[in-house]
Amino acid sequence: MMSVTRYGRKMRKTPKNERARAKDRAWQWFSKWVRLRDCLLTMRDMEFGKCVTCGRVVHGGEADAGHFVAGRRDAYLLDPRGCHLQCKRCNQHMDGYFVEYEEVLMRRYGPAVVAELKELRHNPLKKSAEDWRELAELFRIKYNNLKETGHVPMEDRYDV
Ligand SMILES: [Zn+2]
Numbered sequence: 001m002m003s004v005t006r007y008g009r010k011m012r013k014t015p016k017n018e019r020a021r022a023k024d025r026a027w028q029w030f031s032k033w034v035r036l037r038d039c040l041l042t043m044r045d046m047e048f049g050k051c052v053t054c055g056r057v058v059h060g061g062e063a064d065a066g067h068f069v070a071g072r073r074d075a076y077l078l079d080p081r082g083c084h085l086q087c088k089r090c091n092q093h094m095d096g097y098f099v100e101y102e103e104v105l106m107r108r109y110g111p112a113v114v115a116e117l118k119e120l121r122h123n124p125l126k127k128s129a130e131d132w133r134e135l136a137e138l139f140r141i142k143y144n145n146l147k148e149t150g151h152v153p154m155e156d157r158y159d160v
Helices: 016-043 088-092 094-109 111-122 129-149
Strands: 002-004 010-012 048-050 057-059 064-067 083-086
Antiparallel strands (some): 048 057
């Protein structure tokens, strides 16, 4: 996108806002997909699922998709292994539930994946607006498939 400054010099506009918008949109679809995946895997239900850290049964639409690793770094924001259905109470007191979260991920994915997820904390990778747009589309399609079929594909499953 080109614009002319008041000095008449052509400058490339920063794509920052566009990237932020695309990232947010990707996050919205991913979050919906995570919550429905976990309702289906933990309760075999389209609406209700178990909170990853306290095990309470919550409505997917009223719960969060909570990260194992805090923050919103590009490298792990949309990692399906590091984000799960979580009640708001647990998500807002993340520090207190880190141990529980880790135990669950150890069972679901094993120590290698847990170590990998922890390493992502330090990964400075940046995704472009185009990357986020592709991810938004990917998770939009995955979400719609889940909603239509109620079936979680093999590659997205974990042992509950
Ligand atoms: Zn909880």
